[in-house]
Amino acid sequence: MENRRIAEILRSGEPDEFVAVQGWVRTKRELKGFSFLEVNDGSCLASLQVVLNEDLPDYDDILKKLNTGASVEVAGVLVGSLGKGQRIELKTDKIKVFGEADPETYPLQKKRHSFEFLRTIGHLRSRTNSFGAVFRVRNACATAIHQFFQERGFLWVHTPIITANDCEGAGELFSVTSLDLKNVPRTQTQAIDYSKDFFSKPTYLTVSGQLEAEVMAMAFTNVYTFGPTFRAENSNTSRHLAEFWMVEPEMAFCDLKGDMDLAEAFLKHIFKYVLETCQEDMEFFNQRIDNTVLATADNIINNKFERITYTEAVKLLEKADVQFEYPVNWGLDLQSEHERYLCEQLFKKPVIVSNYPAQIKAFYMRLDEDEKTVSAMDILAPKIGEIIGGSQREERLDVLERRIQAQGMKPEDLWWYLDLRRFGTVPHAGFGLGFERLVQFMTGMGNIRDVIPFPRTPESAEF
Ligand code: 4AD
Ligand code: MG
Numbered sequence: 001m002e003n004r005r006i007a008e009i010l011r012s013g014e015p016d017e018f019v020a021v022q023g024w025v026r027t028k029r030e031l032k033g034f035s036f037l038e039v040n041d042g043s044c045l046a047s048l049q050v051v052l053n054e055d056l057p058d059y060d061d062i063l064k065k066l067n068t069g070a071s072v073e074v075a076g077v078l079v080g081s082l083g084k085g086q087r088i089e090l091k092t093d094k095i096k097v098f099g100e101a102d103p104e105t106y107p108l109q110k111k112r113h114s115f116e117f118l119r120t121i122g123h124l125r126s127r128t129n130s131f132g133a134v135f136r137v138r139n140a141c142a143t144a145i146h147q148f149f150q151e152r153g154f155l156w157v158h159t160p161i162i163t164a165n166d167c168e169g170a171g172e173l174f175s176v177t178s179l180d181l182k183n184v185p186r187t188q189t190q191a192i193d194y195s196k197d198f199f200s201k202p203t204y205l206t207v208s209g210q211l212e213a214e215v216m217a218m219a220f221t222n223v224y225t226f227g228p229t230f231r232a233e234n235s236n237t238s239r240h241l242a243e244f245w246m247v248e249p250e251m252a253f254c255d256l257k258g259d260m261d262l263a264e265a266f267l268k269h270i271f272k273y274v275l276e277t278c279q280e281d282m283e284f285f286n287q288r289i290d291n292t293v294l295a296t297a298d299n300i301i302n303n304k305f306e307r308i309t310y311t312e313a314v315k316l317l318e319k320a321d322v323q324f325e326y327p328v329n330w331g332l333d334l335q336s337e338h339e340r341y342l343c344e345q346l347f348k349k350p351v352i353v354s355n356y357p358a359q360i361k362a363f364y365m366r367l368d369e370d371e372k373t374v375s376a377m378d379i380l381a382p383k384i385g386e387i388i389g390g391s392q393r394e395e396r397l398d399v400l401e402r403r404i405q406a407q408g409m410k411p412e413d414l415w416w417y418l419d420l421r422r423f424g425t426v427p428h429a430g431f432g433l434g435f436e437r438l439v440q441f442m443t444g445m446g447n448i449r450d451v452i453p454f455p456r457t458p459e460s461a462e463f
Contacts, residue, residue: 003073003252007043011083013078013088020075021048025101026129027110028066035063039074042126045133045280049081050074062095068109069127070099086375115450122454122462130288133281134451136276136365138439143225144273146248148266149224154249157216157223159209161230164201165414167211168362169407172231173204174242195393198289208432209248211364211417214393217250217428218420224249226435234458238447239336239385241436243456250430256375256392259429260352263379263388264305265337265351266433271300290444297442299349305346310334310373312354313342320346339378339385344408350387351380363403364389366427377431386442390431409432 003020004013006093013019023041025380031055031115038047041376048417055098066072073096081089103109108128118125125131139172149156162176178198181189194201199315209225216223225248233240242344275282275297286293308316315340317328322345343351352379355368400421403409440452449455454463 005288006039006041006046006048009048009078009090010044010086010088015054015078015080015088018076019078019090020073020150022073022098023048023071024352025066025068025070025072027068027338028063028279030063033171034152035066037066037072037074039072040127040132042132042410043131044239046086049083049086050076050095051079051089052092052095056092056095057259062097065097065100065385067101067103068097068234069106069108069273071098072096074100077332078399091421106325115447119449124284126453128151128287131450133278133284134439134443135453136446137278137281137285138451139302139441140274140278141435141439143269143277145226145266147247147273148269149222149273152222152223154222155216155220156219157213157225159206159212159216159225159456161228161229162203163206163212163213164199164328165363165417166204167206170233170415172207172233174230184224200248202340207231208246210250210432213250213430214417214420217252217430218304218424218426220277221252222249235298236458238449239440241448241452241455244448244452245435247433247435248430250428252426252428254392254429255427256354256377256429259390259431259433260307260354260377263377263390263431263433264350264352267303267379267388267438268271271297271442275301285365285443285445290446293442293444296444305351305379306351307354308342308351311356313338313351313353316346317341331359336385339380339381343380345380348382353378353380353458358403364393364400366394367403375429376452381437381441383444386434387437387441388431388433390429392427394427395425395427396422397425 003022006021006023009019021039021041023039026038026040026047029036035052037050038045042071074090074092075094076090076092078088079091081087097452108124126135152335166173206229208229209227213223229246230243232242284296287399314328316329320341322341324337328338331405355373356376358367358372358374361374361376365376367374376392378386379388381387391423397418404414436451440448445451449457
């Protein structure tokens with residue numbers, strides 16, 4: 001008999017069909033003469049109801065083994081269900097227990113567990129309803145991302161994890177070394193002799209694949225990266241991870257407006273795809289996690305994002321009848337309370353803020369005519385804050401060299417990046433989407449640690 005996935009059986013299984021399923025027991029209910037099991041295989045939120053009759057061989061012995069968490073294979077016939085909540089159930093002829101789960105020690109019992117508790121059992125939490133839904137939606141977001149770019153002729157390029165550059169220039173780098181540094185005090189790491197190191201120079205885990213994506217865009221016109229990135233920023237917040245996934249499209253022959261247009265169409269596409277393919281999971285989030293999730297999705301898909309410049313944003317914030325903790329002043333970066341005021345209270349939808357002061361942004365962003373601002377843009381999302389950061393890139397060799405120097409970096413370290421401006425330079429632009437912030441935005445999950453299977457945050461790397 002063919003093994004089938006539970007999602008498919010619940011969707012299209014018919015009475016009288018013989019099926020076999022494999023999965024994990026969620027609950028067991030013993031009644032007089034028969035028992036019900038809920039079996040889940042991760043393919044969907046719902047579990048398959050399985051009926052065991054007491055005339056099954058070894059009924060009592062088997063029942064003792066069927067506790068929450070046990071792994072099973074169940075075969076039998078599908079019958080229409082009388083119970084409410086399911087269309088169809090499985091009447092068991094044969095059941096095999098692969099592995100038991102001792103109810104005294106198995107941490108996931110039927111009650112609701114807090115997310116804090118579930119973080120301490122990261123190896124088991126994916127077996128709960130909430131995390132099942134999160135990781136299915138995460139998968140759907142990834143599929144939608146590839147679909148969006150592939151349909152538009154973008155090439156998926158694979159940029160390195162180990163790099164010698166600090167793309168953002170923010171110094172939030174994790175070092176990679178083959179040297180034994182156990183006995184080197186932190187204060188002396190500058191003096192390390194890297195000639196004996198694996199790469200003969202200091203290297204780091206990448207903070208962004210952008211610079212390498214620019215290399216590829218200068219040959220393939222439109223490309224995107226989708227991979228892990230790393231930042232040693234010591235921000236213990238619900239929006240920061242030390243290891244997060246980023247999606248970075250890069251387009252040759254594109255300016256800031258084209259960049260914003262693509263980013264908006266991109267977010268709309270992902271929301272639409274997830275609503276269509278993960279209906280049950282999205283309804284679950286709306287009911288159990290955040291009752292604005294479905295309305296937010298609808299808002300994203302159907303309304304144009306607000307677009308304002310940084311200078312306009314500062315004026316709006318200065319006029320706001322809210323007491324902010326941090327000052328608002330032209331030249332200072334926007335804090336998350338400012339970002340949230342703009343998209344949650346003022347516009348009540350995503351806001352694209354553009355043309356930030358040059359001195360608070362990275363060296364590669366294109367200097368505007370006024371020489372005060374750069375062609376940067378951030379997309380701010382309600383409840384999340386910055387979800388996308390992007391810009392038109394500086395394509396003029398002399399200006400770029402000046403900007404690199406002004407930020408205390410050495411142009412010779414980026415000789416290959418400058419070569420792109422020496423040979424066939426073109427206006428180009430791109431952005432980076434924080435993938436976990438997208439999944440948070442989509443699901444309403446409050447903490448970024450709960451939308452990635454194995455979160456990496458300060459002092460936490462269990463596996
Ligand atoms: O704004 P960021 O730093 O931009 C870049 O890295 C550019 N090189 C992107 C580009 O233009 N190709 O980061 C991009 C996005 C942010 O908007 C945010 O969503 C996410 O990455 N992000 C983080 N997500 C989780 N944890 C962190 N520590 C993050 N830092 C940034
Ligand atoms: Mg940013």
